[in-house]
Amino acid sequence: MPVARPEPQEPRVIAHVDMDCFYVQVEQRRNPALRGQPTAVVQYNDWKGGGLIAVSYEARGFGVKRSMRGDEAKRVCPGINLVQVPVARGKADLNLYRSSGSEVVAILASKGKCERASIDEVYLDLTEAAKEMLLQAPPDSLEEICMEAAKSNILGLSSDASEKEKNVRAWLCRSDADYQDKLLACGAIIVAQLRIRVLEETQFTCSAGIAHNKMLAKLVSGMHKPAQQTVVPLSSIQDFLSSLPVKKMKQLGGKLGSSLQYDLGVETIGDLLSFSEEKLQEQYGANTGTWLWKIARGISGEEVEDRLLPKSHGCGKTFPGPRALKNNTSVKGWLDQLCEELSERIQSDLNQNKRIAQTLTLHARASKKNERDSMKKFPSKSCPLRYGTGKIQEDAMKLFESGLHDFLESQSTGWSITSLSVTASKIFDIPSGTSSILRYIKGPNSSAPPAISDSSSVPEDPSLDVTPIHEEQCEPSTSEKEDNNRYSAISTKQCPANEEKKNSMKSTGVKGASSILKFLSRDHSAHQEKRRSDGLICSHQGPGSSSEANEAERNVPAQAAVVDRSNSGAEPSGSSNTWMLNVEDIDPAVVEELPPEIQREIQGWIRPSKHPTAKRRGSTISSYFPPARS
């Protein structure tokens, strides 16, 4: 439930930016004929015309609502354009909207701390930018305020029809205002400029709220839509909140809000003021009680997080009614589809953002037939995430079977699955330059050329369990053939082997980066066709950050990865090499023969895994690399 955060004593300038019926705008940009038309985006349309997930303002004028069916929307608004969400692998594919959202984030992140709150919303902390403006170019000269800023809605400002814009200008440059309101005025101007940039560069309109905290900014961002912004001056807060229905407040739209109404008779946020903090704590616990007490007073200490990317990736699908899945085969089929998409998405995240996900989770909804109606829920299950589509599919199926086992409690006749989803979470940045093994591979000279060359070099071993990953930016999927070509491009020429410890490897034919990675991995003869996309990895770093004392025990990723960024300065984008190795595939016997420094690093990658591990081959260096013939 909600938790109160300590309130920063410094006044902040926070904005919440919300795209107007975003999916519709994305489709309108793709097909400009839809502009200005009543339009809605639906996903699927077999059943009752599909479900609406976004509705244009024109269509809203006809009474079309989200949560209507396509058929119903057509009845209410016969002229409506219904655009379908793209379908891939039998499921709705939202990647187009994700990437469109990223375009917006990239622009909005330019003026201060930026938090991606959802696919189409961000929070901005503009405090510094606003202070700067107040010092350098305060908005006290009337005409320099841009048109868009002058169209702001100022909460509590008398909105005399024709005089409105003039009043707003006056408010924005008031010289007798509170310092805090002056900051807000600067924030409003900055946000107006940002919104214009978004429109110019993406063709998307958005609305925004500007206030002293996230809660207030969020509350008003949608107050005047579309394509408008709203400011909450200090003096307007109490009046605004006092009449605000509790359900409008974020976090109070559900059960907690209902409880406030039915148990305490609280209809508006103002009504909350008559309850002491102690009383609220008694009702809802210390955390939620304090939170309620504070929000009633417009206090919210939540910080804007500096995060432009999502914290997890999920793929799911529901199988309603007659479409429910009733046997293992159909579950496997759908799970494979979901895992394919998930794999693609985390691979993109790795290549584009140098991030690696550590946990795979499976969720399902199921009903048991025949059994006396057990309301029991299908348990979610998770395990360390291994890169590679095949591995993810394999693991997801195991998680499903485990969940099903628990769900059925060993006695059952029939079951049916009404929803499936797989999620990749615990995503961490891959740090650069910290890997001793990379230095080892590349030699002491850090400016040495990368150990991976272009496709002109001869494939060393098609079954190699090493995957240098290159992906064009924004290229969501690549064909199998392309992959094969790309992944074979590993050079063995580059490793300067000038240290004594390397001699044993040298003498057994281990010369280059790919060889060392191969060298680390066991079982590289198996699963030839699957291994292609399996990962290699080198280098460590888990969540806890390196300064933690007992970091090796926890906080260690199931997968370690290393990015060789040595050539990323020269290449404009996405060209750095990412190598991955499933940690469980590292052969301990081989590790023993490496220098202690490297051994320590590799130990840091390893953590207990729930996965059944393939049987270890009794292995030595020479069993992998027979002495080079000459």
Place this chain on the structure above:
DNA sequence: ACGGTTGAAACA
């Protein structure tokens, strides 16, 4: 036995 598909977060 459905607005579906995502996502974040707190809690046990």
Place this chain on the structure above:
DNA sequence: TTGTTTCAA
């Protein structure tokens, strides 16, 4: 920690 639950859009 994993798994559950709530909330939101």
